[in-house]
Amino acid sequence: MNVTDRIALVTGANRGIGRHFVLELLDRGASKVYATARRPETLAFDDTRVVPLRLDLLDHESVTAAAAAAGEVSLLVNNAGITTGAELVTGDLAEIRREMDTHFWGTLDVIRAFSPVLAGNGGGAIVNVLSALSWFASPGAGGVRRRQGRRVEHDERRTTRARRSGHARSRSTPRRRRH
Numbered sequence: 001m002n003v004t005d006r007i008a009l010v011t012g013a014n015r016g017i018g019r020h021f022v023l024e025l026l027d028r029g030a031s032k033v034y035a036t037a038r039r040p041e042t043l044a045f046d047d048t049r050v051v052p053l054r055l056d057l058l059d060h061e062s063v064t065a066a067a068a069a070a071g072e073v074s075l076l077v078n079n080a081g082i083t084t085g086a087e088l089v090t091g092d093l094a095e096i097r098r099e100m101d102t103h104f105w106g107t108l109d110v111i112r113a114f115s116p117v118l119a120g121n122g123g124g125a126i127v128n129v130l131s132a133l134s135w136f137a138s139p140g141a142g143g144v145r146r147r148q149g150r151r152v153e154h155d156e157r158r159t160t161r162a163r164r165s166g167h168a169r170s171r172s173t174p175r176r177r178r179h
């Protein structure tokens with residue numbers, strides 16, 4: 001997708017990969033980037049094309065408010081995430097739930113809120129940032145595997161539906177290998 005003159009929104013944009021998504025989008029000519037964070041005061045960008053916005057994946061009202069405020073978005077980058085390292089069988093169940101709530105249900109909430117926005121702007125794209133950990137087992141990464149694996153499966157189903165309806169195209173990173 002050509003991002004020149006496109007209006008994008010990035011979750012978890014205050015640090016890590018999310019911050020670099022914002023900088024890269026600006027470098028590639030995006031006309032506006034909604035940089036979202038659960039604590040917007042931690043967003044530090046000096047480009048006037050950046051619009052800071054509050055969005056917490058675990059706060060449904062903040063998600064719908066962001067979708068209402070960012071009605072011109074045609075590129076959504078679902079980047080925000082956590083890693084608790086909790087073991088699926090022996091780890092703290094509350095931490096495992098938090099990973100699923102954040103990565104699966106939280107991301108789905110954002111996708112549901114922004115799908116009509118993207119459709120209203122003629123289609124567009126959703127980028128879901130995933131992990132190679134969804135493909136293999138390693139200690140402490142069980143939650144990552146389940147949540148990201150479900151996100152891959154969900155993303156593939158949604159892409160098929162979106163293609164059928166002619167609406168948003170979707171791309172996850174990295175792409176799932178075919179066996």
Ligand SMILES: NC(=O)c1ccc[n+]([C@@H]2O[C@H](COP(=O)([O-])OP(=O)(O)OC[C@H]3O[C@@H](n4cnc5c(N)ncnc54)[C@H](OP(=O)(O)O)[C@@H]3O)[C@@H](O)[C@H]2O)c1
Pocket residue numbers: 011012013014015016017018037038039042055056057058079080081082102106129130131132
């Ligand atoms: N780094 C890697 O090696 C790697 C590998 C594969 C996949 N990933 C994925 O890439 C994404 C970004 O990773 P990263 O390394 O940049 O992580 P990071 O540096 O830990 O940053 C995570 C970002 O997500 C935000 N976040 C966490 N919970 C949130 C919530 N409930 N609502 C909104 N924002 C929330 C954080 O905000 P706060 O500052 O408020 O905590 C932060 O901005 C994640 O989805 C991660 O699973 C990373």
